[in-house]
Amino acid sequence: MSPKTVDIDATPEWAAVREHADRLRDTHLRDLFASDADRADAMTVEAAGLVADYSKHRVDDPALSALFALARAADVEGHRDAMFRGEKINTTENRAVLHVALRAPRDAEIVVDGENVVAQVHEVLDRMAAFSDRVRSGEWVGSTGKRIRTVVNIGIGGSDLGPRMAYEALKPYADPQITCRFVSNVDGDDLASNVEGLDPAETLFIVASKTFTTLETMTNARAARDWLTSNLDGADVAKHFVAVSTNLGEVEKFGIDPANTFGFWDWVGGRYSFDSAIGLSLMVAIGPSRFRELLDGMHEVDEHFRTAPLESNLPAIMGLLGLWYREFFNAQSHAVLPYAHYLSRFTDYLQQLDMESNGKRVRRDGTPVDYQTGPIVWGTPGTNGQHAYYQLIHQGTTLIPADFLAFLHPAHELGNQHDLLIANVLAQAEALAFGKTAEQVAAEGVAPELVPHRTFPGNHPSTTLVVEKLTPRTLGALVALYEHKVFVQGAIWQINSFDQWGVELGKALAQRIVPELSSDDELTHDSSTNALIRRYRAARRGA
Numbered sequence: 001m002s003p004k005t006v007d008i009d010a011t012p013e014w015a016a017v018r019e020h021a022d023r024l025r026d027t028h029l030r031d032l033f034a035s036d037a038d039r040a041d042a043m044t045v046e047a048a049g050l051v052a053d054y055s056k057h058r059v060d061d062p063a064l065s066a067l068f069a070l071a072r073a074a075d076v077e078g079h080r081d082a083m084f085r086g087e088k089i090n091t092t093e094n095r096a097v098l099h100v101a102l103r104a105p106r107d108a109e110i111v112v113d114g115e116n117v118v119a120q121v122h123e124v125l126d127r128m129a130a131f132s133d134r135v136r137s138g139e140w141v142g143s144t145g146k147r148i149r150t151v152v153n154i155g156i157g158g159s160d161l162g163p164r165m166a167y168e169a170l171k172p173y174a175d176p177q178i179t180c181r182f183v184s185n186v187d188g189d190d191l192a193s194n195v196e197g198l199d200p201a202e203t204l205f206i207v208a209s210k211t212f213t214t215l216e217t218m219t220n221a222r223a224a225r226d227w228l229t230s231n232l233d234g235a236d237v238a239k240h241f242v243a244v245s246t247n248l249g250e251v252e253k254f255g256i257d258p259a260n261t262f263g264f265w266d267w268v269g270g271r272y273s274f275d276s277a278i279g280l281s282l283m284v285a286i287g288p289s290r291f292r293e294l295l296d297g298m299h300e301v302d303e304h305f306r307t308a309p310l311e312s313n314l315p316a317i318m319g320l321l322g323l324w325y326r327e328f329f330n331a332q333s334h335a336v337l338p339y340a341h342y343l344s345r346f347t348d349y350l351q352q353l354d355m356e357s358n359g360k361r362v363r364r365d366g367t368p369v370d371y372q373t374g375p376i377v378w379g380t381p382g383t384n385g386q387h388a389y390y391q392l393i394h395q396g397t398t399l400i401p402a403d404f405l406a407f408l409h410p411a412h413e414l415g416n417q418h419d420l421l422i423a424n425v426l427a428q429a430e431a432l433a434f435g436k437t438a439e440q441v442a443a444e445g446v447a448p449e450l451v452p453h454r455t456f457p458g459n460h461p462s463t464t465l466v467v468e469k470l471t472p473r474t475l476g477a478l479v480a481l482y483e484h485k486v487f488v489q490g491a492i493w494q495i496n497s498f499d500q501w502g503v504e505l506g507k508a509l510a511q512r513i514v515p516e517l518s519s520d521d522e523l524t525h526d527s528s529t530n531a532l533i534r535r536y537r538a539a540r541r542g543a
């Protein structure tokens with residue numbers, strides 16, 4: 001059943017949130033903290049080992065109550081329950097949205113079209129585990145009898161970003177005997193540079209594609225097969241290629257043994273799929289039991305999201321705070337700033353999760369939105385960003401709400417380096433919130449003409465997420481937290497967060513341009529595109 005579309009910005013709850021935003025527009029975080037000694041304690045919530053301090057946000061209790069009322073007016077809880085029940089809430093594709101089933105325990109039951117999908121999930125997980133164990137133990141060998149040393153995942157978007165991010169994040173837990181590489185771009189330099197120096201006899205390719213028709217992935221998969229067969233005498237493709245896909249027919253046509261194909265289902269969206277068989281490369285790297293820990297961390301957050309009242313529901317709180325700034329404070333973007341070297345790919349991953357889900361301009365019923373939807377998500381691990389773009393967050397003219405991610409224990413203890421890292425993340429959140437007044441600057445004896453330059457306005461909001469340590473379990477919990485945050489926002493904005501029609505036009509135009517680049521056919525694009533194609537034709541003919 002399709003959830004009813006509500007004119008959310010015409011509701012009294014929306015108007016009430018706007019009133020609170022107007023009331024608080026000129027209130028400084030300094031004053032909010034000064035007037036409430038318990039603010040930090042009251043605005044800290046814990047779920048599945050994630051502790052979130054959201055006290056450095058420009059809200060007070062009445063504003064938060066209005067936001068929770070808005071979530072209820074949008075029936076966030078009803079949408080959430082419909083998702084968990086397996087209803088086809090992806091209405092434009094008539095699909096259920098059940099990534100939560102991917103991490104459900106073996107004895108759980110979620111029925112879609114008469115089938116308990118949890119049983120299917122565990123059947124595939126068991127096959128993935130058996131395969132991973134064979135590769136990790138050296139029992140799986142390539143054509144010449146050598147064990148596998150490198151796994152190359154070929155995929156793009158959701159079939160790349162998740163396993164790539166998690167492999168980087170969990171490197172300290174990975175088997176040192178096997179290295180994973182990730183090839184995604186149709187730019188031939190990606191594949192070429194990634195296979196450089198590899199021994200094909202010890203290389204296993206995982207072709208990961210939900211549809212098994214994606215131009216980039218299929219082009220790279222064919223090129224990888226050519227590389228294998230031309231560099232390894234008598235190569236047996238079946239021993240060096242496995243596939244992950246929902247399209248088993250196309251996989252077989254490619255020449256991959258169905259026995260070495262790991263399926264998933266149309267109710268798993270690409271950007272919600274790294275905990276399905278799409279995570280096979282990760283499972284090979286970290287092993288099945290650690291992969292299970294990751295799934296358990298996700299499940300713990302699923303249960304929190306499913307059962308906690310909105311007032312203590314972490315994804316709901318983060319989603320509502322994001323919406324507060326996006327719509328009522330004109331914030332265009334949201335920074336995610338992990339103070340963890342191994343989370344180098346986390347924000348890339350979140351970009352697809354958030355921007356492909358909520359970068360929408362029509363509501364579920366096809367009517368246009370007349371309010372802001374998904375923000376631009378960006379960021380890199382600290383402290384590098386501090387020496388690059390933090391200047392703009394501190395003193396620029398744009399409001400950029402941020403999530404700081406801090407871990408109490410590092411993977412490697414090197415002197416007091418972890419203290420230095422943590423001091424930096426705490427200092428940044430503090431500086432952004434409270435700034436430095438002109439009076440404070442002047443009192444330090446700064447020359448009057450420099451005072452404006454050295455003044456920090458502050459009042460920049462952030463959430464600090466504190467986690468014990470980056471482990472498979474906590475990584476899973478973090479990913480599920482952001483998945484559900486995106487869900488909450490999409491539900492309030494009345495959009496379908498689970499389709500991605502916006503990527504289609506460019507794909508279709510590229511298919512049209514490909515043959516034109518190597519022909520003399522008359523061009524019928526706009527004058528700019530025509531001229532650019534002619535320039536390319538001329539350069540390539542001269543090459």
Ligand SMILES: O=P(O)(O)OC[C@H]1O[C@](O)(CO)[C@@H](O)[C@@H]1O
Nearest residue numbers: 156157158159209210211214270
């Ligand atoms: O797994 P596939 O089918 O190759 O698709 C890859 C990606 O392409 C998209 O469909 C569009 O970018 C993503 O949603 C998806 O993750």
